[in-house]
Amino acid sequence: MEKQNLYNDLIRILSMNISKIASTLGLICFCFIQVFAGGDWPQPKGKGYFKVSQWWLIADQHYTDVGQIDPNLTSGIFNSSLYAEYGLSQRLTGVVYFPFFSRNYFNNQVSATTGEILKAGEAINSIGDTDISFRYALTKPGSSIALSAAILLGLPLGENKGGSENALQTGDGEFNQMLQLGLGKSFGTDKIGIYTKLSVGVNNRTNDFSDEFRYGAELGFGILNSKLWLVTRLTGVESFQNGKLASEVVNSSIFANNAEFTSIGFEANYYLTKKIGLSAGYATAFRGQIIYAAPSYSVGVFYDMK
Amino acid sequence: MTKLYWTLPLLMVSACIGDDLVYDEVEPEVRIMNPIDTIEINTTYQFEAVYLNNVGVEGDLSSYLWASSAQEIISIEQNGLATALKAGTALISVSGLDPGGKQLRDEKLVVVGNSTVVSSNxxxxxxxxxxxxxxxxxxxxxxxxxxxxxxxxxxxxxxxxxxxxxxxxxxxxxxxxxxxxxxxxxxxxxxxxxxxxxxxxxxxxxxxxxxxxxxxxxxxxxxxx
Incomplete structure (x- = not known):
């Protein structure tokens, strides 16, 4: 019975792990969302998981095309989002990520000599690019080893060019389709839950953006009778470099192109009650190209139907 | 719990535009805009100068002081008009005091010869x-x-x-x-x-x-x- 409870908690915590690496590089500003949610274990039919969260990143430097770090005008990106998972059948889970409020801004540039504003800051606010995905359990629900396949559709609902230079974005302006395969395994004892999972995916992008190979690995521990789950996560994107160069695009809206990175993230999820909990996360890229070099943070409140 | 529910809205409105300082100070300067190599003897040449302030922007100086190191070869008036008097070489300079009290100066070596030769184009x-x-x-x-x-x-x-x-x-x-x-x-x-x-x-x-x-x-x- 204890093991069964632990396993149920594990399913829930996997459902919470919304991995968002929305990074912009001014230079090359891009936003994308990676959803490992639910991992490779499906939501039971009729059950769901919902989360309201805030994710943000403020960057004054970026990884250049050769992987070095250079300064840039400070830019901030804030996403307030709703994430929902729902078990459509015992094996099929529907997932929606909807950033209902997305904000991107540039700071003022002020002369340190004269105090004059050289360039006034700018901002755009809108809804952001939204993801809809379906995940199918290839292994029997309840298995300790879970294999799943997912298709994710990225809807370009955000603004892909705003501000005087068309450099502000709450979306990348392209419709992407990603196929993902995930493998997860749970183990541990009655007192501590442990899981690990791996995922790979290919992201097909439109509008002359380069396609991408994405990968991730995750390790989680559940302690305090599975009230607190601590997660560490490695996430990466490699570009196929088959899209247009930034310099070949007339406007500046194709910032998200040809970006690459590997990041590490940490997340804590705590159940305040049996169904409601809080989460907090931190992630940072330790290598990259054409991407902001700054940590991102997230906080959220979740409701778990159980 | 009530406090926790306020956390998200507070974060949403905290995304305010800040200031990035640009360290844009440069050395102010006075610059001769139309240098010349050689002035033909017994002719005149109008020198022009500009003042660039501590952020490199053209500004006004209260006065420019023009001078010649050899007044018998090239004489120069305070409006920058130079007269070539006899063969030889003179150092033509312009100077001024910027609003910060800094003395600024530019100079060019000029020859007096048989024909006028402008500096490189x-x-x-x-x-x-x-x-x-x-x-x-x-x-x-x-x-x-x-x-x-x-x-x-x-x-x-x-x-x-x-x-x-x-x-x-x-x-x-x-x-x-x-x-x-x-x-x-x-x-x-x-x-x-x-x-x-x-x-x-x-x-x-x-x-x-x-x-x-x-x-x-x-x-x-x-x-x-």
């Missing part, structure tokens, strides 16, 4: 990257009718990884504000040129490359002469 330089983005090549600025021609040699190369790479002429390497925007870079390798009307040969000290949308300085190139 061409200035040259080499690009250098000041970032990790590629930028290299030699360039020249040549006086043409009504302005100047900025030409880049065959060894020119610039990064294609940036959206919105722009080229400027400037007297301040730290900012594109108050720089002359030539335009978005469209050629990333090889020889090319820009014709710039209404620009003086000696008006600017550097060629400057910036990623304009994100205010990333890519590199620059000082004029060697």
């Amino acid at each position: 061409m200035r040259t330089g080499s690009l250098r990257t000041t970032s990790s983005y590629l930028l290299k090549g030699d360039f020249s600025l040549e006086k043409i009718s009504g302005g100047v021609k900025l030409s880049f040699n065959a060894n020119y190369e610039a990064s294609t990884a940036l959206p919105g790479l722009y080229v400027y002429l400037t007297n301040n390497l730290n900012t594109i504000d108050n720089a002359l925007e030539i335009g978005a870079v469209k050629v990333f390798k090889g020889a090319h040129s820009y014709d710039l009307n209404g620009v003086d040969l000696n008006q600017y000290s550097h060629v400057l490359y910036f990623c304009k949308p994100f205010r990333v300085k890519v590199g620059d190139g000082p004029f060697a002469n």
